Amino acid sequence: MSGDYVNPETIALHGGTYRADPATNAVAVPIYQTTSYQFNDTEHAANLFSLQELGNIYTRIMNPTNDVLEQRMANLEGGAVALSLASGQAASTFAIQNLAQSGDNIVSSTDLYGGTWNLFANTLSMMGIEVRFADPTDPESFRRAIDDKTRAFYAETLPNPKLNVFPIKEVADIGREYGIPLIMDNTACPILCRPLEHGAAIVLYSTTKYIGGHGTSIGGLLVDGGNFDWTAIPERQPLMNTPDPSYHGAVWGTLVPEALGAPIAYAIRARVVLLRDLGSCMSPFNAFMFIQGLETLPLRMRQHCSNAQRVAEYLNRHPAVEKVIYPGFAEGEFKRRAETYLSGGMGALMGIEIKGGMEAGKKFINALKMLYHVANIGDARSLAIHPASTTHSQLAGDELAATGVTESYVRLSIGIEHPDDIIADISQALDQAGS
Numbered sequence: 001m002s003g004d005y006v007n008p009e010t011i012a013l014h015g016g017t018y019r020a021d022p023a024t025n026a027v028a029v030p031i032y033q034t035t036s037y038q039f040n041d042t043e044h045a046a047n048l049f050s051l052q053e054l055g056n057i058y059t060r061i062m063n064p065t066n067d068v069l070e071q072r073m074a075n076l077e078g079g080a081v082a083l084s085l086a087s088g089q090a091a092s093t094f095a096i097q098n099l100a101q102s103g104d105n106i107v108s109s110t111d112l113y114g115g116t117w118n119l120f121a122n123t124l125s126m127m128g129i130e131v132r133f134a135d136p137t138d139p140e141s142f143r144r145a146i147d148d149k150t151r152a153f154y155a156e157t158l159p160n161p162k163l164n165v166f167p168i169k170e171v172a173d174i175g176r177e178y179g180i181p182l183i184m185d186n187t188a189c190p191i192l193c194r195p196l197e198h199g200a201a202i203v204l205y206s207t208t209k210y211i212g213g214h215g216t217s218i219g220g221l222l223v224d225g226g227n228f229d230w231t232a233i234p235e236r237q238p239l240m241n242t243p244d245p246s247y248h249g250a251v252w253g254t255l256v257p258e259a260l261g262a263p264i265a266y267a268i269r270a271r272v273v274l275l276r277d278l279g280s281c282m283s284p285f286n287a288f289m290f291i292q293g294l295e296t297l298p299l300r301m302r303q304h305c306s307n308a309q310r311v312a313e314y315l316n317r318h319p320a321v322e323k324v325i326y327p328g329f330a331e332g333e334f335k336r337r338a339e340t341y342l343s344g345g346m347g348a349l350m351g352i353e354i355k356g357g358m359e360a361g362k363k364f365i366n367a368l369k370m371l372y373h374v375a376n377i378g379d380a381r382s383l384a385i386h387p388a389s390t391t392h393s394q395l396a397g398d399e400l401a402a403t404g405v406t407e408s409y410v411r412l413s414i415g416i417e418h419p420d421d422i423i424a425d426i427s428q429a430l431d432q433a434g435s
C-alpha cells in the first residue's frame, strides 16, 4: 500500500511509492549521491529524453532521494506532483518564470517576505517581468490589476509582520475566471493550511523553515495541484500553449495531460525546461535532511501552535506589552480568514509591541538568553528579531509603518521547547526591557 493515505501524520512517514530501497531493502531513504544514471540501451535513453518514458537522466533534473520528498510533499498538500529546488528563493523565481516572460506581468499581494519583495520589485522587473502589487485586505484589487498580459497571482498564506491571513479562495476564484492561477507561498503554515483545497493552483515552500525544522539546510519546493486547466484560455498562458523551440516544439499544456492523465504541465515544464536551463536543483543530501524533518512535521506543528497560544496569552496580559499581533487574536474579517484558512492551528509566529519604543525593543532582544536572535522563522528552537534595527532598518518612519512594523515591534517564532521555559526567558527579557 502506498500513496493513498489521507492523514498527514502517516503521509509524512509513508506517503508516495517508496517502501524500501529496491537495491538493498533499506527502510530509511538512501541518499542517492550520484550525478547520472546508466541507460539500459539507446532506445531507453531516447525514450527518457523525449519524455515517452519518465525516469532518471541526470541529478540536476531528477534524483531518487528528491523524488521521495517530492511525492510526500505532493501527497501532504493534496496535489499531483512536486518539484524540489535549491532554496525558497529559487522556488519563488521558478514559480513566476514558469508562466511569465519579458513583457508579461503578475499580480502579487503587498504582504511579502522581504526577499520575495526584492525579487519582485527589482530583479524580475530588470528581466522585463512587471510585478503589480494588490492589497490583500481587498480581494477585488487583484481583479483591478489584471490586463491581457497578466499570467499569475501570488501571495503568502500567513505573511509577517502583519500576520493577516490571505483570502485564498476569494482571490483564487477571481483568477480562475480569467485563466490566472494563484500561487501560494505556504512557508509559515504547512499542515495548518492546504491552499489547494481553497482553489490555489500552485503551493510554494521555503523548506528551510518548518519542513526541515532543524535549521540545517536551505531548500525550496513547488507543488503542482494538478487542478488548473492551463489550456482553458490559451492566450492567457502562452508558455503552456505555444510550441517550445527548446524542446522540439513541445506544447506543454496539451502534450502532458494526455501522456500523464493530469494537467501537470506546470511541474513538467518547470522541471525539464527551467531546472535544465537554470540549474537551481536541491542536492540529494538536503532532500534527505528534509525527509527527516518532514517525518515529524505534523507533530512539531501541533507543539509549535500550542506553545505559541500559551505565549500569546501570557504576553497579552503582560503590563510591558502594548500589543500582541497573533492570528488567534484577529478580529472581524481577519478572524474569519484565520479560522477558515488556518483550520489546523494559528501558527507559531507573533509580533509584540513593547512599551518604550526602539530602545525597549533592542533591550528586550539583547536580554534574551534562550531564544536565538536570528533572521529566520520555523526552527524547532524559539527565535526573535527586532525588525526596526535589522531587517527593516533602511526604512524611514512612514515606510516602516506601511510594512506593519513599529519601532518596538519584535517578531517571535515560537519553538517546541517546554512552554514554561519559553515564557520564563521572555519574561526576564521584558523585565530588563522596561528597566
Ligand code: PLP
Binding pocket: 087, 088, 089, 090, 113, 115, 116, 156, 185, 187, 188, 205, 206, 207, 208, 218, 219, 220, 376, 377
Ligand atoms: N518565503 C518565505 C515566506 C520566507 O520566509 C523565506 C525566507 O525567509 C523565503 C520564502 C525564502 O526562502 P529561502 O531562505 O529558503 O530562500
